[in-house]
Amino acid sequence: MKGTYQKNKASVIVLAVLAWLGVLLQLFLSLHSAIENGKGFVGGLVSYFGYFTILTNLLVCIALTTTLIAPASSPGRFFARSDVTAGVATSIVFVGLAYHILLRNTWRPQGLNVVANDLLHYITPILFLAYWWFYFPKGALRWSYPLIWGLYPTAYLIYALIRGSIIGSYPYGFIDPTATCMPAPLLPWRTPCRATAASRIYLPMPRASPPSS
DSSP states (O other): OTTHHHHTHHHHHHHHHHHHHHHHHHHHHHHHHHHHTTOHHHHHHHHHTTOHHHHHHHHHHHHHHHHHHOTTSHHHHHHTSHHHHHHHHHHHHHHHHHIIIIITTSOOOOTHHHHHHHIIIIIHHHHHHHHHHHHSOOTTOOTTHHHHHTHHHHHHHHHHHHHHHHHSOOSSGGGOTTOSOOOTTTOTTSOOEEEOTTTOOEEEOOOOOOOOO
């Protein structure tokens, strides 16, 4: 709703700072890792912007920042709407749930990676959902809105598949049509995968026995 962000400006500032911290910290770590592994600065950027997690956290950052610095602008008014904020909240919560269910056991972050990981996958999703839940009206939401909110993740999936077919690399193993392994929560009787902390490259682990019938 118009003006909601301005009425709760302190909360928005705190949330925006945390969201930007997660995004920028992960950018630094990703570029550092890419350069160390010989992929270079450009290769690091290409990899970084391939993740739904990064793009959605950036969407949160943009939504919060535009309503803070330009509330009267068209983007500011757009991101101050309850239905738009609900759509952003849906996407960022999906990031957290997908990571927790499918990916959290595929790698063990260390050092600053722990901070970035928790900000991107847990802290920002939970706080943004809480912000929308407590500060925005729900009465104007319609049953058709989830169909609209679903356009963004659908567009990302198409983008990731096309991007992967061009560069030969997919950001997530479970959307890679050429993958020979899958995260255990998806197919526990198939070959599970693990990811390296630096590159998130999915590697096959020993094949698990199929579940007994």
